[in-house]
Amino acid sequence: MAATLPARQVSDLCLGKLPLRSLSISATVAEALAAFKRSGNNCVSVWSCKHGQLSEDSTAAEKVDAAGLDECRCVGKVCMVDIICFLCKEENLxxxxxxxxxxxSVFIRKTGDVVRHLNPNASLVEAIDLILGGAQNLVIPLENNGRNSRKKLLQNALSNSTFHDNRQYCWLTQEDIVRFLVNAIGVFTQIAVNPINSLGVIDAQNIATVHYDEPASSALPLISQSLEMQTSVAVVDGDGRLVGEISPFTLNSCGWDVAAAIATLSAGDLMAYIDCGGPPEDLIQLMKERLQERNLVKALELVEEDSGISSGFSSVSSSCSSSEDEEFRVGMRNGRSGGYSAKVARRSEAIVCHPWSSLVAVMIQALSHRASYVWVVEEYQTLVGIVTFTGMLKVFR
Known part of the structure; x- marks a missing residue:
């Protein structure tokens, strides 16, 4: 591919992309929830800016050092699923x-470059190499249109949530690059039509699995890991057959109450809870009973308020409520951008292919489901591996 597309620039893949909404690294979870509400998205970029950090009393050396650094850098992103996993901790629940x-900042990785900045005139090969090196999102400056500069400056004055150093930026993701390759698949036909088991793209080692009957809370480290790897947690039965998944992508579209479900339900029940259409009433009741057994009074009150069902227990414990808890209720309501089922993009049913599936078929399958991976199963749904966008890109590189 490096020889076939030498002049292709990443700016070509950014045409029509919307500018990034952003938060300061010093922002709080409450501000993140408000940003989700304003943008209608459940992820927002996090930036560290050096504006105003140097005073008139700063030394000349400090000013020279600062001049060599970009004033604003995107250092990561925060998503609803990050907040859900954080809320699942016993002390927070x-x-x-x-x-x-x-x-x-508690959600920003201290090591590794999950987010990388890249110039718009960088080649597609450079972008792929960064992703293969561990980057999830590439931050690309959007090309400025001189005719709209006055309008943009006015927007910047009203709200600086999309401007940094008087520029707007966009994400370039693994999905964007894979979609571009599929659109140019004629160039790579000889590779793309091969079965995936002949290309070495099936990862049989890095598979996160949890048993159907295990507590969903036992999968929390795996959920966080799969969020970083842009994969998912496979739910299997005793024979190693794939029965579903717990996807960070799906959790990202849920309300905060799914944290209580993770803390109290089994992995199998959690799949039913987050499935499209909303949680079954019997699981809501089971969750509330277990919250009560564990004396998680405040979490129980919030679940009952969310479901619109009150009980004698909530009235007894209402005296324990505080202004802090009321602030949490308001904050979480502000973080929602619609009903439960309206934001769930897909069901907990796993997306699967077979070892003999062609690479192009698997790429199209992943893109059509807006997933960055596809599970690989053999006969009788036995799980044997996973194919990720990163694995696909290695083939073309």
Missing amino acids: SNPGTVLQAPV
């Missing part, structure tokens, strides 16, 4: 009101 005041 017992006192959810404290979650809103937590800084979004």
